Amino acid sequence: MRRALPGKAFGLRLGGVDHLPSVAIVPFAPSMLFLKTVASLYIFRWTGRFNEMDAMMHSAMEMLKATEAAVVSRVSLRDVNRVIDERILPDTLVSLDNGRHVVAAACSLITFYFESAKRLTSEERLFAIRSAEPRLRRWDRTATAEMLKADWTVRDEFLTIDLRPFFERSIERLARLDAARELVIxxxxxxxxxxxxxxxxxxxxxxxxxxxxxxxxxxxxxxxxxxxxxxxxxxxxxxxxNPLRGRPRPLLSGLPKGSRKLSEHRVPRRRAG
Missing domain, CATH: 1.10.10.10 (Winged helix-like DNA-binding domain superfamily/Winged helix DNA-binding domain)
Incomplete structure (x- = not known):
């Protein structure tokens, strides 16, 4: 949808790019410097609105930390960072505000990308991810049952990919993460x-x-x-x-009450020189 700046429009529009809004100019003979200034200011305002709306959209989704996404996807943290850095996951499924976060349902696509690497080319996997993105972008907990009934088949000429098993496994894994969160206080x-x-x-x-x-x-x-x-x-x-930060502490500072020593092995200390 195109919108005009306040003022009386007389048919002059700045910018011919579809995603930029129309700009109306007050009726006087403007200089080129004035036109460039107005265009720059309005484009800045529009971009700010887009980022704000994007942040609101992500806040309404269930987001996972990168470490949580790795657990649900059953991949390494390095793999999660890779799908973010290389934009394997669409930007709509990723947030970089206050750390790296991934839409919970998008873990199914992370699992799919790495598990199907030996059978599908990178282009085929990316095509499947792009095809599933609109559906996962709208996912929430209340819609899970309906989405499990939906057809998750992606087709492109002779290529047919069923993403349902990956989505089902991610939902099951997410439920286990929920149970772990409830267990720990x-x-x-x-x-x-x-x-x-x-x-x-x-x-x-x-x-x-x-x-x-x-x-x-x-x-x-x-x-x-x-x-x-x-x-x-x-x-x-x-x-x-939720890994601990810093150096891992020793498992036990001493033998707790009631514990027993099963075995002991001494290693001779090597002298210098």
């Missing part, structure tokens, strides 16, 4: 705000670190009877989506 009154598993004083990142170090689940469950295997999985998921 953080309060300044408990361990100085350290994220803990609800109903306990167990730091969630300590559990995740123990699992990453290879401590058997059975051993963790024996030491912490209030936990379950599902809670362990959710703790690991939460820690991956």
């Amino acid at each position: 953080s309060s300044a009154d408990i361990l100085g705000g350290t994220p803990i598993i609800g109903g306990t004083r167990i730091p969630v990142h300590d559990i995740a670190a123990a699992m990453a170090a290879g401590v058997p689940e059975d051993e963790i469950l024996e030491d912490y009877p209030s936990l379950t295997r599902d809670k362990l999985a959710l703790a690991l998921l939460y820690a991956e989506a």
Whole structure:
């Protein structure tokens, strides 16, 4: 839609580009410098309105941090940064305000792009992403059921791609992330705000670190009877989506009460020289 600046229009329009608004000039003989100044000012105002509307659109969507998007997409953080930097994901599905964020439903496209790399060319994958973008841009939680029933087939001449499995898996993974968020709480009154598993004083990142170090689940469950295997999985998921900053702290500053030493191995210290 074209709009005119305040004033009486007499048929002069600046700019012939479709996406620029019409500009009306007050009825006097303007100089070229005046026309350029008015055009620059109005284009600046219009661009500002566009960015503001773009920000409002993103605020209405469910956005994930880059680390959360990596967890839902089942890819590395480096891969998420790549789809943002190389604009593999359309700009409408990405926000760079206050850090990098991705529309939650767009995780299905991230998964699709990397998992189909051996079967489809880059051009074919980008075509599928561009075709699905309008639908995912309008996604919200209330529309999930209807979108799962929709046809997710993308066609281009002899090419047929079904994006439904990727969308379904992303929605399931997003539900697990929701469950992990509900499991973990953080309060300044408990361990100085350290994220803990609800109903306990167990730091969630300590559990995740123990699992990453290879401590058997059975051993963790024996030491912490209030936990379950599902809670362990959710703790690991939460820690991956919300990694600690800075140097990782030691798992244990000392053996906690009730723990037992299973084995000990001493390494001789090598002398210099």
